[in-house]
Amino acid sequence: MxxxxxxxxxxxxxxxxxxxxxxxxxxxxxxxxxxxxxxxxxxxxxxxxxxxxxxxxxxxxxxxxxxxxxxxxxxxxxxYPERPTLFGGEGGKATARFIERWSQLTIHPYLMTVLLTDLHSMQDEANRAYFRESREQRLGKRLEEVVAGRDEGLAGFRASLEPLRSMLSYQPFIGGTSPLFADYIVFGALQWARVASPYQLLETGGGVAEWFERCLDLHGGIGRQVAAAA
Structure with missing residues (x-):
């Protein structure tokens, strides 16, 4: 089924x-x-x-x-234990949970400041109204006010990726020689940005950007099946 x-x-x-x-x-x-x-x-x-x-x-x-x-x-x-593992054991589950918390607390907050107005524009009329009302209530300011600070925060965001950048100098994926769910956690955040906004988050040619390109190619390139926002 x-x-x-x-x-x-x-x-x-x-x-x-x-x-x-x-x-x-x-x-x-x-x-x-x-x-x-x-x-x-x-x-x-x-x-x-x-x-x-x-x-x-x-x-x-x-x-x-x-x-x-x-x-x-x-x-x-x-x-489905007979199929390729997403975690590689209990240690992999614990590592993935750490990566999830790091992504949610370090990557996502800045991405929200970048993407809010683009995400708003992606909705139909009814969902656009819901998105604006719910996010502005949560953030305490208009979407446009939040996004206005994205340029100021970009350097700090890129610096916050240094642990990932450094680790990727030793191995091609967070999971090691091949990807695990920990990779998909961070990939999901950056793919969110890629699909929603043309804003350039990553430094061209850097280790994180190269890793992201490798992730886009995984599984027959399913990440590339949705074009980057223009």
Whole structure:
């Protein structure tokens, strides 16, 4: 039975953008599992699988419904142990959890300041209104005010990637010689930016940019199937 995968999209269903859904998309490809994608917009999320989660990704695999990208990755490794591992053991799970926290607390906050208005523009009329109201309420200011500070924060953001940049001088992937779910966590964040905005986040030719290009090529180049924002 094919897995159902609820994937966040805007007005163009062919341009999925969620960093967390990209993690799941890469995890499914890594496990060589077929999935039927269900394009899902913000206002449709509460109806997914009868209200199974307040966010996507969500998958249905037979009778099992799983929400949250990390939980989905854990489930896929447990349910399909004969297929390529996403974690490589308990140590890999712990490492991936650290990478997830680092990404959420270091990468995502700056990316939000970069992407807000672009993400807003990607929505249809109803979802655009929802996105603006919910984000401005959360942030306490207009989207345009938040994005106005992105140039000022760029150098600091690039500097914050130095641990990743340094590590990649020793190995091609966070997972070592080949990618693991830890790679997909950081890839998802940068793919979010690539799909949503033409703003240049990464230094051209740097170790992180080269790693990102390698990730875009993985699994038949599924990351490149969605063109970069222009």
């Amino acid at each position: 094919t897995i159902l995968f609820y994937d966040l999209v805007g007005h163009d269903a062919k341009r999925p953008f969620s960093p967390h859904c990209w993690k799941t998309k890469m995890a499914l490809a890594h496990k060589r599992l077929d999935a039927t994608k269900v394009p899902t917009r913000f206002l449709e999320v509460p109806k997914v699988e009868g209200g199974a989660s307040k966010t996507v990704p969500v998958i249905r695999d037979g009778e099992r419904v799983v929400a949250d990208s990390f939980a989905i990755a854990l489930y896929l490794d447990e349910a």
